[in-house]
Amino acid sequence: MNNQAREVMLDIQGLEVHFETRRGLARAVNDVDLQLYKGERFGLVGESGSGKTTMILALLRMIKTPGFIAGGRAVFDDGTDLLALSPEDVRKNRLRRVAMVPQGAMNSLNPVMRIGQQMALTMREHGEVGTGEEFEARVAKLLDQVGLVPEVADLYPHELSGGMKQRACIAQAISLSPRLILADEPTSALDVVVQRQIMQTLRQLQLQLGATVLLVGHDMGLMAQFAERVGIMYGGKLVEVGSVADVFRNPQHPYTQLLISSIPSFERRGTFQGIPGVGLSLLDSPSGCLFHPRCPQATERCAHVEPGLTQLGPGRQVSCLLYEKEETHAAPS
Numbered sequence: 001m002n003n004q005a006r007e008v009m010l011d012i013q014g015l016e017v018h019f020e021t022r023r024g025l026a027r028a029v030n031d032v033d034l035q036l037y038k039g040e041r042f043g044l045v046g047e048s049g050s051g052k053t054t055m056i057l058a059l060l061r062m063i064k065t066p067g068f069i070a071g072g073r074a075v076f077d078d079g080t081d082l083l084a085l086s087p088e089d090v091r092k093n094r095l096r097r098v099a100m101v102p103q104g105a106m107n108s109l110n111p112v113m114r115i116g117q118q119m120a121l122t123m124r125e126h127g128e129v130g131t132g133e134e135f136e137a138r139v140a141k142l143l144d145q146v147g148l149v150p151e152v153a154d155l156y157p158h159e160l161s162g163g164m165k166q167r168a169c170i171a172q173a174i175s176l177s178p179r180l181i182l183a184d185e186p187t188s189a190l191d192v193v194v195q196r197q198i199m200q201t202l203r204q205l206q207l208q209l210g211a212t213v214l215l216v217g218h219d220m221g222l223m224a225q226f227a228e229r230v231g232i233m234y235g236g237k238l239v240e241v242g243s244v245a246d247v248f249r250n251p252q253h254p255y256t257q258l259l260i261s262s263i264p265s266f267e268r269r270g271t272f273q274g275i276p277g278v279g280l281s282l283l284d285s286p287s288g289c290l291f292h293p294r295c296p297q298a299t300e301r302c303a304h305v306e307p308g309l310t311q312l313g314p315g316r317q318v319s320c321l322l323y324e325k326e327e328t329h330a331a332p333s
């Protein structure tokens with residue numbers, strides 16, 4: 001993949017999401033810069049609590065108190081800043097521009113409504129107009145796109161298997177052809193075979209729609225299979241970004257290196273199990289680089305200086321002082 005040739009669709013700059021807790025302020029998303037290209041599949045990985053869901057919810061403007069977006073921009077290629085939309089525009093924007101495939105399909109489907117009914121209702125609520133028959137046809141087409149037979153429209157959620165429910169949620173998410181699909185561990189509750197099938201469907205849809213997909217996940221095998229680029233999060237920070245092949249074969253950040261080496265094999269199923277050292281507390285974060293207390297390559301400087309994002313190449317970044325050295329030396333004066 002040639003990143004240089006790809007157009008940026010969403011430009012996230014300085015995204016900050018904080019949670020006001022009794023014990024202080026937690027910076028759940030900490031100064032994140034990320035560019036998503038048009039029509040790419042981007043995977044976001046990192047251990048539990050690293051801020052992946054928070055980042056997705058921020059883009060959807062669904063952060064609830066005690067959390068709040070404390071800063072940043074997320075600008076679409078047409079100039080629209082998702083973080084600056086009025087509440088009314090947030091609603092209009094959802095599904096049409098940005099849609100989410102939730103983790104627990106069960107919670108997002110209405111248990112007392114037939115699948116077809118709720119899909120049609122959602123479309124109407126988002127301003128779509130048409131006759132009952134027209135909506136029926138649209139629903140049937142959407143179900144077909146996600147590999148479900150039209151009869152599923154007449155069923156209630158409890159009559160569907162977990163995999164079918166997740167497919168119904170995907171059908172709902174793509175119903176207004178969004179340009180950005182945010183998928184938060186969409187298959188984590190399902191067995192491996194169903195997971196892979198659903199990821200395949202998501203991939204086909206992404207290609208058909210030309211949408212950009214931001215997939216959050218723990219499973220490195222699934223990520224490697226699905227994503228073109230990945231971002232690694234640690235303590236609310238994006239510490240490394242690059243193509244899947246590059247990040248997996250040639251990880252640059254010490255955290256990524258540890259994560260990759262802790263996975264038995266990319267071909268096999270592997271999940272992040274954590275790495276040595278005490279997990280990060282966002283309420284009592286270390287100075288300098290957040291990872292320095294656990295980092296085998298940390299120097300004295302890492303305890304004091306916060307690393308910025310260093311560009312290693314097109315679409316390839318790392319946030320680590322090891323890579324800032326050269327720049328510092330090369331800088332005039």
Ligand SMILES: Nc1ncnc2c1ncn2[C@@H]1O[C@H](COP(=O)(O)OP(=O)(O)OP(=O)(O)O)[C@@H](O)[C@H]1O
Nearest residue numbers: 019021026028047048049050051052053054055282
């Ligand atoms: N309701 C809340 N109240 C206080 N802090 C919160 C709340 N929700 C999230 N956080 C903070 O945000 C951090 C990031 O949480 P988030 O759910 O985004 O992590 P994640 O990467 O999605 O983890 P997981 O892999 O377990 O889903 C948490 O470590 C926590 O400190």
Ligand SMILES: [Mg+2]
Nearest residue numbers: 052053054184
């Ligand atoms: Mg999460």
